[in-house]
Amino acid sequence: MMSRQPVLHIPSASKWDENINLKICGLNPFDIVDIVVTVKDEADVTWRSHAVFQANQSGEVNPAAAIPLKGTYQVQDQMGLFWSMQPVGSSRSFQKKSVHPSVYRIEVRQNERVILSKEIKRLLVYETIKRQEIEENGFSGVFFRPLTADRPPVIIVLGGSDGGLDETIAGMLSNYGYATFAIPYFQYKQLPKTLAEIPLEYFQKAIAWLLRQEGLDHGQIGIFGRSKGGELALLIGSHFPDIRFVISHVGGGIVFQGVGLKKLRQTSSWSLGGAPLAFAPLPLFTISQLWTFMKQKITRQPQSFLELYQKALHNIKDDHPSIIKAENIKGPVFLTSSTDDLVWPSAFMSEKVVERLKVNGFPHSVQHLCFENAGHNIRPPYFPTAARQSGTVVYGGETAADALASQTFWRELLLFLEKTALCWQNQKTPL
Numbered sequence: 001m002m003s004r005q006p007v008l009h010i011p012s013a014s015k016w017d018e019n020i021n022l023k024i025c026g027l028n029p030f031d032i033v034d035i036v037v038t039v040k041d042e043a044d045v046t047w048r049s050h051a052v053f054q055a056n057q058s059g060e061v062n063p064a065a066a067i068p069l070k071g072t073y074q075v076q077d078q079m080g081l082f083w084s085m086q087p088v089g090s091s092r093s094f095q096k097k098s099v100h101p102s103v104y105r106i107e108v109r110q111n112e113r114v115i116l117s118k119e120i121k122r123l124l125v126y127e128t129i130k131r132q133e134i135e136e137n138g139f140s141g142v143f144f145r146p147l148t149a150d151r152p153p154v155i156i157v158l159g160g161s162d163g164g165l166d167e168t169i170a171g172m173l174s175n176y177g178y179a180t181f182a183i184p185y186f187q188y189k190q191l192p193k194t195l196a197e198i199p200l201e202y203f204q205k206a207i208a209w210l211l212r213q214e215g216l217d218h219g220q221i222g223i224f225g226r227s228k229g230g231e232l233a234l235l236i237g238s239h240f241p242d243i244r245f246v247i248s249h250v251g252g253g254i255v256f257q258g259v260g261l262k263k264l265r266q267t268s269s270w271s272l273g274g275a276p277l278a279f280a281p282l283p284l285f286t287i288s289q290l291w292t293f294m295k296q297k298i299t300r301q302p303q304s305f306l307e308l309y310q311k312a313l314h315n316i317k318d319d320h321p322s323i324i325k326a327e328n329i330k331g332p333v334f335l336t337s338s339t340d341d342l343v344w345p346s347a348f349m350s351e352k353v354v355e356r357l358k359v360n361g362f363p364h365s366v367q368h369l370c371f372e373n374a375g376h377n378i379r380p381p382y383f384p385t386a387a388r389q390s391g392t393v394v395y396g397g398e399t400a401a402d403a404l405a406s407q408t409f410w411r412e413l414l415l416f417l418e419k420t421a422l423c424w425q426n427q428k429t430p431l
Contacts, residue, residue, distance in 0.1 A: 004028055005057060007299055008108055008116040013101075016122045017172060017381050017410060019064075019078050024108055024116065026058040027045055034071075034109040035063070037081045043095040047085040047384055049073070061304065072386070075400065083403035085384035085401075091302075093395070094384045097164065099124040099131065112169050116158075117212035123137055125171040134181075139205045140191065141183040142167050144174035152179045153220035153421035154205070154210055156236075156243075161195055161259055162390065163187030169224065172380055175413060177422060179216055181206065185232070195228065196258030197271040207242050220421045222331070224392060225251055227270070227343065227376065228259075230335075235270060235277075237329040238302055244331040245420045247413065250341060252349030253356065255279045255322045256312065277330030278321035283311045302389040304396070309344040318356075326353050327360035334416045336409055338374035342396030346376065365420075369412055371405035373398050381407040 006026040014020055024033065036050045042223035051071030053061045064078035073084035082104075092290050096102070101121040108116035125131065125144065132143045142165065146152055155178050157170040163186050183206055186192045211218050222245035225233030230251015237246035257279050258269045268276035316322065326333065335353060337346035342385075354368050371378065375388050375397020385402035388395040397405075 006059075006108070007116055007144060008106065010106060010118060010120055011396050012118075013121040013123055015126070015175060015250065016102075020082075020120075020391075021078075022063055022081070022106070022414060024055070024061040025059065026293070027061065028057040029055060029057045029059050031055045031059065031110065032069070033061060033115075035061075035081060036107045036109060037104055038107075039085065039087065039104045041087075041097060041102075041348065043090075043092070043093040045090045045092070045095065046088040046089055047094065049077060049081045049085040049384075051081055062397060073400070077222070077403075080384050082382040083385050083406070084399060086386040087384075091387055091389060093387045093390055096383070097166040099167045114125065120246040124168060126175050129171070129174045131171075132210070135189075136209060137205050139183070139202055139209070140165070140189055141181050141206060142170065144170055144180045144182075145214055146174055146177055146179065149177045149179075151215060151217045152177055153217045153417075154179045154181065155421075156180075156206065156210075156221070156223040156257055157182045158223070158229030158232055159184065160225075160229050163195065169226070169380060173224075173417075176417070178417065194258065195269055196267050197276050199274075200270060200272045203236050207240060211242065217421075218242075222246065222417075222421060225249065227251060230346075231255065231324070232270070233332075234324045234326050234329070237333075239272070239324045239328070241330050243329070245333070246326075246329050246331070247334045247416070248353070249336045249409070250338060250343075250348065250378060251335070252344065252346060252348040253324045253326055253353035254313070254316060254320075254349060255324060257282045278318070280312050280316050280322040302392055302394040303395045304342040306342045306396075313345065323355075323356070327357055327362050329362075329364070332365040332367075332416070332420050333357065333362075334413065334420075336369045336371070336378065338371040338376065338378060338397065338405060340373055340396040340398070340401075341376040342394050343376040367412075367416060369409065371401070371408065373401035374405035375402055378402060378405050378409050380410050 004026045009023045034052045038048045049072040051068035067076045073080035097317040106118050130145045165184040167182045170180035174180045223233045224247040226249045230248035237243040251294050268279035270277045274412045335350040337350040376395040386399045
């Protein structure tokens with residue numbers, strides 16, 4: 001039989017949240033090949049996935065139409081090679097907070113020999129997006145503005161209790177016609193080192209800055225918060241009427257005690273007017289719990305804080321002042337949660353927000369997506385989901401369930417934003 005020349009078809013660059021059409025042609029009929037994908041995250045950890053396929057009678061392999069014979073995933077999924085990637089020599093989740101492109105290496109191996117290879121880029125923001133670092137009047141952030149959009153709506157984007165500046169979601173949303181503002185609030189430059197008594201006035205300054213910017217739709221300013229930032233997003237929306245829609249992603253509607261305190265001091269995560277807001281205290285450790293905590297800390301084992309927050313919630317009645325008055329929000333609310341969240345009970349807390357809004361006759365739309373078997377670390381689609389912990393915290397979930405939840409979350413979020421913030425214009429496709 002005449003030898004055939006195989007060819008790997010895959011785009012050289014693509015947007016992070018879009019599917020990739022990967023296809024191998026020119027193999028001999030029924031050849032067995034192993035597709036291997038590698039990438040480095042921003043902690044310089046190598047991530048790897050692979051899937052073994054058998055070519056069809058035409059000598060073609062198309063992962064979108066086949067289940068791998070074996071590999072890091074076991075379902076028919078066009079993007080399985082991306083979400084099923086596993087860290088090499090590490091157990092931490094995929095580290096990426098910037099919008100720099102990620103370079104993936106694709107190899108096709110046959111009998112342990114590389115027969116095809118290609119490097120591709122996954123882009124978080126397009127060239128049509130202007131990125132601007134903001135340092136003004138005591139607040140920091142990164143502002144993304146789509147240059148081709150006229151008077152775009154604005155979305156403030158907040159991270160969680162890991163602190164620092166995370167630009168990824170803000171950057172990715174800007175591709176869809178939104179001006180976005182990624183705002184850190186602790187563990188960044190001159191900001192506080194711990195998540196305790198963060199003043200809401202800090203965010204009020206950021207809103208005021210947005211209102212001074214020309215060419216934006218000042219009547220459509222919304223806020224997105226992830227995890228602890230979801231709690232914060234609901235809180236900001238309930239206090240500041242310039243916020244016209246709120247997204248709380250695996251968050252909750254209760255102000256909890258501050259976290260990351262070096263001294264044994266109970267205080268609120270947030271403050272207003274120089275005074276800490278009412279908060280739900282976390283229970284003190286029993287001797288047994290303290291021993292377990294210290295043992296895990298010494299051995300660097302990640303920990304679940306779910307039980308700690310569940311116990312705190314037992315003491316919170318419906319009229320407790322720590323409960324956020326979400327009914328004061330001036331527009332639609334979008335909530336997400338997951339049933340295997342081991343950080344805190346996001347499903348229970350988000351449903352409590354829904355109940356409160358119903359009881360108070362909330363006049364705007366409310367949507368709550370709860371993801372079965374998924375954990376806390378639900379990111380935009382095609383981030384690797386195999387490692388379900390940070391250095392100190394376990395997230396819960398299952399690899400495939402987290403991947404499905406990520407895709408559903410992102411699709412439904414974009415639909416919510418289109419109905420809520422883009423209803424004034426005909427733009428319905430990415431820039």
